[in-house]
Structures are given as C-alpha cells and as structure tokens.
Amino acid sequence: MNKQTQWFKDAVVYQIYPKSFMDADGDGLGDLRGVIGKLDYLKELGIDVIWLNPCYKNSGVDGGYDISDYRAIAPELGTMADFDELLEQAHKRGIRIVMDLVVNHTSTEHAWFIESKSSRDNPKRDFYIWRKPFEGGVPNGERSVFSGPAWEYDETTGEYYLHMFAREQADLNWENEEVRREVYDMMHWWFKKGIDGFRMDVIDMISKDETVYAVDGGPHRNAFNGPREHEFLQEMNREVLSHYDIMTVGETGSLTTQEALRYANLDGSELSMAFQFEHVEHDNGYLDNGERSKWSTGPMDLLKLKEIMARWQTELHGKAWNSLYWSNHDQPRAVSHFGCDDEQYRVLSAKMVGACLHMMQGTPYIYQGEELGMTNYPFTDVSQSRDVEVYNAWQELVVEQKKITPERMMDCLRYKCRDNARTPMQWTAGVNAGFTEGEPWMPVNPNHTYINAESQVGDPDSVFSFYKKLIALRKQYPVIVHGDFTLLQKEDEQVFAYTRAHEGSTLLVACNFSCEEARLDEAARTRGEMLIANYKEDGDPGVLRAWECRVTLV
Numbered sequence: 001m002n003k004q005t006q007w008f009k010d011a012v013v014y015q016i017y018p019k020s021f022m023d024a025d026g027d028g029l030g031d032l033r034g035v036i037g038k039l040d041y042l043k044e045l046g047i048d049v050i051w052l053n054p055c056y057k058n059s060g061v062d063g064g065y066d067i068s069d070y071r072a073i074a075p076e077l078g079t080m081a082d083f084d085e086l087l088e089q090a091h092k093r094g095i096r097i098v099m100d101l102v103v104n105h106t107s108t109e110h111a112w113f114i115e116s117k118s119s120r121d122n123p124k125r126d127f128y129i130w131r132k133p134f135e136g137g138v139p140n141g142e143r144s145v146f147s148g149p150a151w152e153y154d155e156t157t158g159e160y161y162l163h164m165f166a167r168e169q170a171d172l173n174w175e176n177e178e179v180r181r182e183v184y185d186m187m188h189w190w191f192k193k194g195i196d197g198f199r200m201d202v203i204d205m206i207s208k209d210e211t212v213y214a215v216d217g218g219p220h221r222n223a224f225n226g227p228r229e230h231e232f233l234q235e236m237n238r239e240v241l242s243h244y245d246i247m248t249v250g251e252t253g254s255l256t257t258q259e260a261l262r263y264a265n266l267d268g269s270e271l272s273m274a275f276q277f278e279h280v281e282h283d284n285g286y287l288d289n290g291e292r293s294k295w296s297t298g299p300m301d302l303l304k305l306k307e308i309m310a311r312w313q314t315e316l317h318g319k320a321w322n323s324l325y326w327s328n329h330d331q332p333r334a335v336s337h338f339g340c341d342d343e344q345y346r347v348l349s350a351k352m353v354g355a356c357l358h359m360m361q362g363t364p365y366i367y368q369g370e371e372l373g374m375t376n377y378p379f380t381d382v383s384q385s386r387d388v389e390v391y392n393a394w395q396e397l398v399v400e401q402k403k404i405t406p407e408r409m410m411d412c413l414r415y416k417c418r419d420n421a422r423t424p425m426q427w428t429a430g431v432n433a434g435f436t437e438g439e440p441w442m443p444v445n446p447n448h449t450y451i452n453a454e455s456q457v458g459d460p461d462s463v464f465s466f467y468k469k470l471i472a473l474r475k476q477y478p479v480i481v482h483g484d485f486t487l488l489q490k491e492d493e494q495v496f497a498y499t500r501a502h503e504g505s506t507l508l509v510a511c512n513f514s515c516e517e518a519r520l521d522e523a524a525r526t527r528g529e530m531l532i533a534n535y536k537e538d539g540d541p542g543v544l545r546a547w548e549c550r551v552t553l554v
C-alpha cells in the first residue's frame with residue numbers, strides 16, 4: 001500500500017458474490033456480465049468500491065475458494081474479456097474493484113499441486129506441506145476448519161498433505177521463498193491490469209507454528225498467526241503493495257485488537273485494514289457436550305456485542321483502521337442476525353442495524369442484498385445446503401459424534417449457515433426474483449415478492465434509500481470518518497448509543513435493539529440536528545420506540 005494512500009478511509013465497499021448476484025446468460029449461475037449490467041444500480045446506491053468474491057478458475061468445491069488457475073476467469077462466470085470490461089465500466093463510473101486473494105491454499109487441481117504430488121523429488125514438491133505418516137496414520141491430530149483431520153493421504157508418494165479447509169484445498173508452503181515469489185508475481189499481474197486492491201482470504205494462516213506440521217501424533221494446535229506472519233506481510237507490502245495506489249483487507253479470524261495494531265497499522269507497513277470476527281461470533285453457543293461451537297446458537301447478547309465493538313473502536317482509533325461489517329458470504333443475513341426479520345419490524349430493524357454500524361469509524365462493507373433488508377432463507381432440511389462446510393459438520397457432529405441433535409443443528413443452520421447469504425439477489429417480484437431466466441443454482445427466497453430492488457430503488461422510505469443516505473452522510477460529515485468514539489449506556493440491554501467527536505462537532509447515535517420501548521439517559525437524549533432516523537414522526541427525545549435509531553449532530 002502506497003503510504004500516501006488513504007482513500008479507503010472514506011470509502012464504502014459493496015461485496016458481490018458473483019454466483020448469486022445476477023445471471024446474464026440464463027444458466028442459473030450469476031456471472032460477470034450480470035455484474036456489469038448492475039453497475040448503474042451500485043452507482044445509484046453510491047458505493048465506491050466493489051469487493052468481488054473469487055471469480056478465478058476453480059474446482060467447484062468451496063464457492064471459488066479452491067483456485068486451480070490464478071490468472072484465468074472461471075468459465076461459468078465469464079471470460080477475461082468480460083472481466084476487463086467490468087473493470088473498465090466500473091472505473092468509468094468511479095467505482096473501484098477489489099479482488100479476492102486466496103493464497104493460503106490452492107485447489108488440488110492447480111498445476112503446482114499436480115506436479116507437487118507426482119513425486120517426492122519434483123521441484124514443486126515443497127510448494128505444499130507434505131509429511132510422512134506417524135505410526136502408520138496421520139502425522140498429528142491437526143483438524144480442518146471444515147471438520148475432520150487436516151491431513152489427507154496421497155497414495156502416489158505415500159505421504160500426507162496439509163489442508164486447513166476441504167481436502168481439495170491444499171495449503172501452500174509459505175516457508176518456501178519460491179512460493180512467495182510466485183504469489184507476488186501473480187499479484188503484480190492483477191495490479192498491472194488495473195485492479196484496486198485485494199481482500200486476502202484467511203491471511204492470518206499463511207505462517208503456521210512448526211508444531212502444526214510436526215510428525216509426532218500430537219494434538220490439534222492453533223494454525224493461525226504463526227511466527228513469520230508479519231514478516232511475510234511486510235515483505236509482500238515491500239515487494240508488491242507499496243508500488244500501487246490500492247487498498248487491502250485481511251481476513252483474520254484470530255484477530256485481537258493488539259494484533260490488529262500490527263496488521264492494520266496506519267503506517268501502511270502491512271494491510272489497510274482487517275476483518276475481525278469477534279462481533280459476528282459473539283453469540284456462538286455450546287454443543288450438547290459443552291464444547292463452544294459455531295454450530296450451536298447462543299442468543300444474541302447486546303452487552304457483549306457493545307463491549308466488543310466499543311473496544312475495537314477505541315483501541316484502534318488513531319493507530320490502525322477498522323473494517324465495519326455485519327454480514328458477508330460466510331455469515332447469515334444482517335437483519336436476521338442482529339435485527340428482527342419478522343415482517344412487523346424487518347424494515348425498521350434493517351435500517352437501525354445499518355445506521356448503528358455505518359456511523360462508526362472504519363470502512364463499511366455492505367453485503368449484496370443487505371441494502372434491501374434481505375433475510376435468511378427458511379431452510380427445512382440439510383439437503384438444501386450447497387456448502388461443503390455444512391455437509392462436513394453435519395456428518396461429524398450429528399451423524400458420527402452425536403454432539404448435537406439434528407433438530408438443534410437445523411435451528412443453527414437456519415440462523416447461522418453460510419447458505420443464507422448465498423441465495424440469489426432479489427431484483428424483482430417476478431420469476432426467480434429476476435436473478436435468472438434459467439434454473440437458479442440456489443433456491444430464491446420466497447419473500448422476493450415483497451423484498452426486492454425494483455420496489456425499493458425509487459421509494460424514499462425503503463431500506464435501499466436509507467443505505468443510500470447513510471453512504472452520502474459519510475461523504476458529507478468528516479466526524480463520521482475521523483471522530484473518536486464514546487459508548488453511552490454501557491449496561492443497558494436494549495440501547496446501543498454512542499457519540500463520535502471531531503474538531504468541535506459531535507455525532508450522537510442512539511439505537512434500540514429490541515421490540516420494546518427503551519429509555520435514553522441524559523447523555524444519549526436526542527438533541528441537535530437530525531441527520532437520519534428510521535421513524536418518520538419525531539418521538540419523545542428520552543425514549544426510543546421499537547428498533548428505532550436516531551443520528552443527530554449535536
């Protein structure tokens with residue numbers, strides 16, 4: 001990252017999962033030409049940057065995160081000519097494009113892996129992490145994030161390779177300098193094409209502690225944040241990032257605020273910012289055996305959520321940069337997770353969660369459909385899932401180990417599984433929500449008849465118009481970009497209220513995360529100029545109505 005580059009600070013990013021955004025050729029899968037056709041919609045919304053989920057050639061196992069050729073577009077999504085046109089058309093509209101960089105692992109169909117597995121003395125052998133068996137079995141007890149052992153046996157050479165995700169996603173060996181050089185070359189290649197940045201997939205896993213590879217039959221260890229993590233990122237920064245006017249965001253599930261001061265330091269030595277997971281995982285629950293797990297739903301806990309978000313706001317202020325998100329392709333829908341998706345409160349709470357996040361310090365990310373208040377899908381059976389993470393977890397936790405009952409697991413999938421975010425974008429009330437003229441690869445949410453872009457774009461009271469205004473406010477008021485953060489009513493279980501202050505102006509944000517009325521303390525009482533609110537009629541300045549939000553300039 002060019003040390004002068006700070007445009008990411010006032011930018012708003014819109015995330016596109018291409019397979020589910022818009023299908024231009026009628027095969028039931030979204031594609032790049034579909035994205036091109038919707039650029040004017042994004043321009044209307046007012047976003048500055050698109051983060052495009054992987055659209056490279058892949059082996060179809062994990063939503064494009066299993067790349068078999070980093071320099072080719074997946075044929076099902078289009079051609080390189082389509083990509084070039086997308087970049088050109090986006091730039092014409094003042095919209096930048098950030099690509100997904102998936103370099104912790106490649107697909108086992110990647111040419112490097114095919115060579116690597118062909119023999120123990122192949123020059124590419126050391127591109128991946130191969131280990132001998134331990135006492136005839138796996139080298140050690142390392143577990144994959146997608147359930148089961150992280151080691152897969154390969155008969156060709158009688159050794160195991162490491163895969164922290166699906167067995168078709170082999171981990172690259174970052175200790176090998178040649179691997180790093182290949183990755184940097186590929187990054188230069190994309191930057192020379194004119195892309196504006198990278199979102200870096202599980203980037204905190206590229207360096208692993210050597211115990212993760214030990215052939216010792218030992219237990220599962222932590223494969224995040226290894227000893228050379230920052231050395232690698234600083235090298236990447238020197239070799240590649242610092243040469244371009246770009247932004248970067250690291251996906252860093254293991255992140256603490258202390259670590260973020262290194263990954264996302266404002267000195268520009270590593271990345272522009274990072275995605276932390278604490279707030280989206282604050283409500284992970286417990287399996288029947290008492291183990292804490294993503295696959296168990298704990299209720300949302302506003303006190304915990306506020307503590308986490310306030311800590312990130314205050315500890316990074318002036319030192320590092322936050323990314324702000326409620327949802328993405330790995331998370332449930334924002335309104336279903338943090339708001340209330342029943343019809344009485346959906347619109348109100350979708351606006352409220354939007355305001356609560358967008359008035360904080362950092363770069364906001366809007367996941368496709370969030371600006372419409374799209375909701376989770378009413379899944380009834382695990383067979384409706386299209387996600388390798390879900391199949392594997394079901395097999396392990398429900399079928400084999402019986403750590404959770406099928407009913408509890410289904411409740412959890414409805415609440416949390418990644419498929420919720422991957423159902424097609426709802427453009428119209430018509431057939432397949434206007435997403436495709438073919439058979440959609442994922443079912444379309446039946447609520448598209450009343451939750452869709454067509455009905456919202458021109459409606460001043462819609463969630464879309466509210467998001468448009470949130471984005472416009474960020475451009476208008478420097479306090480939203482630069483202000484410091486003070487949490488109010490810390491112990492209140494309904495209200496999330498805070499102030500932001502910068503050069504004599506103060507922003508007051510008050511949000512009610514409940515269906516009941518909530519009282520505002522003196523400090524949070526509504527006063528000043530109303531910038532945005534989700535109720536039309538002014539209310540009592542000391543009371544918030546159900547899911548109400550008010551943002552004022554004091």
Ligand code: GLC
Pocket residue numbers: 062063065102165201202251329330
């Ligand atoms: C990241 C991606 C996720 C993918 C995983 C493996 O967490 O966001 O979708 O499955 O990495 O690449």
